[in-house]
Amino acid sequence: MAADVLRALPQDVADSALESMEAAAEVAPLMAYEDDGAVGLMTPEFIAIHETVTVSQAMSFIRTWAEEYGAANISQVFLVDNDGVVTGTASLSQLVLARPFHDVSLIMNRDVISVATGTDQKEVARIMKRHDIHRLPVVDDANRIVDMVVIDDIIDVFEHEATEDMFRMIGVDQGERALGPFWRSVRSRLPWLCVNLATAIAAGLVITLYQSTMIQAVALAAFLPVIAGQGGIAGTQTLTLIVRSIALGELATGNAKRLLLKEAGLGLIHGIVVGLLVAGIAFAWKGNPWLALVVGLAMTANMMVAGVSGVLVPLGLRALKIDPGLASAVAVTTATDVIGFLIYLGLATLMITLIVG
Numbered sequence: 001m002a003a004d005v006l007r008a009l010p011q012d013v014a015d016s017a018l019e020s021m022e023a024a025a026e027v028a029p030l031m032a033y034e035d036d037g038a039v040g041l042m043t044p045e046f047i048a049i050h051e052t053v054t055v056s057q058a059m060s061f062i063r064t065w066a067e068e069y070g071a072a073n074i075s076q077v078f079l080v081d082n083d084g085v086v087t088g089t090a091s092l093s094q095l096v097l098a099r100p101f102h103d104v105s106l107i108m109n110r111d112v113i114s115v116a117t118g119t120d121q122k123e124v125a126r127i128m129k130r131h132d133i134h135r136l137p138v139v140d141d142a143n144r145i146v147d148m149v150v151i152d153d154i155i156d157v158f159e160h161e162a163t164e165d166m167f168r169m170i171g172v173d174q175g176e177r178a179l180g181p182f183w184r185s186v187r188s189r190l191p192w193l194c195v196n197l198a199t200a201i202a203a204g205l206v207i208t209l210y211q212s213t214m215i216q217a218v219a220l221a222a223f224l225p226v227i228a229g230q231g232g233i234a235g236t237q238t239l240t241l242i243v244r245s246i247a248l249g250e251l252a253t254g255n256a257k258r259l260l261l262k263e264a265g266l267g268l269i270h271g272i273v274v275g276l277l278v279a280g281i282a283f284a285w286k287g288n289p290w291l292a293l294v295v296g297l298a299m300t301a302n303m304m305v306a307g308v309s310g311v312l313v314p315l316g317l318r319a320l321k322i323d324p325g326l327a328s329a330v331a332v333t334t335a336t337d338v339i340g341f342l343i344y345l346g347l348a349t350l351m352i353t354l355i356v357g
Contacts, residue, residue, distance in 0.1 A: 046148040051079040056100035084144040114139045125157045126249040199334035210345035217355050223295050231302040231336030238310025239332050267307030271300030290354040298344035309335040
């Protein structure tokens, strides 16, 4: 939109450019709103008619303006009262099928879905997706239509927000590109790599707490990456699903307990299956039933930890008013590594005499 371009320019340059524009009267009001608000998505093409006109008058009005607005933009008209307040909508098909002498108020839908001018783009996209609508009126404080959001704009928003959430989850700057500036990529990735290094060291410190156990049963070391790797993958699966659901507005605060129980249950089922598999591998490889038991139990427990942490981390960040997509993967991976090692090596320490005997 022209307003988006002008808003990015210095004020004096924008004012000069605006004065030279033929559509200055339409563009100027849009510059008063932020880029990420509803007005930043609007198109100035919509039709509003008075609620007291007849169907015949409405169709005549539509035909008059059809060439200027374009046939593709006239799937729906909005009805307003004497104060310009939106009172309903009527689709073009309703008008075509209605009797010409009837008032449009008899066929209009009074349940109007609209958004305020300051509504965030994400929320606008959620509303249009939830109600499966292609055009959404933007209203001011008096419920008067300011302009219109169309589905083409929302597609761009979904692409932008999906990219933003994906990059934040892995700690990469949204502005980075595959063939972008080399040093920008360094500045974007290095901070989160350092954070990840710190968490990896924390997991390493857990292992040092059980040095004596590891010395007595060196075979335990072979399954450390298996326990950590499976837990990390399971946690990332849950985390991705939860972050996406939060972004789409599908998760309410009241659903947290139900969601937590579901993911814990899934972790238990997956843990039992994967735990039995890895226990069988451990027994076939090392021939030690007690080692196999420890590996299997630790895997089951860590898969449950992965499911629970994949829920608690993003929901906890949301409760703290922090974007859940902000490198949540690092926190979940840390939880599965540290807690997984504690469980695995803790069980091994309790059963060390059986394992080495």
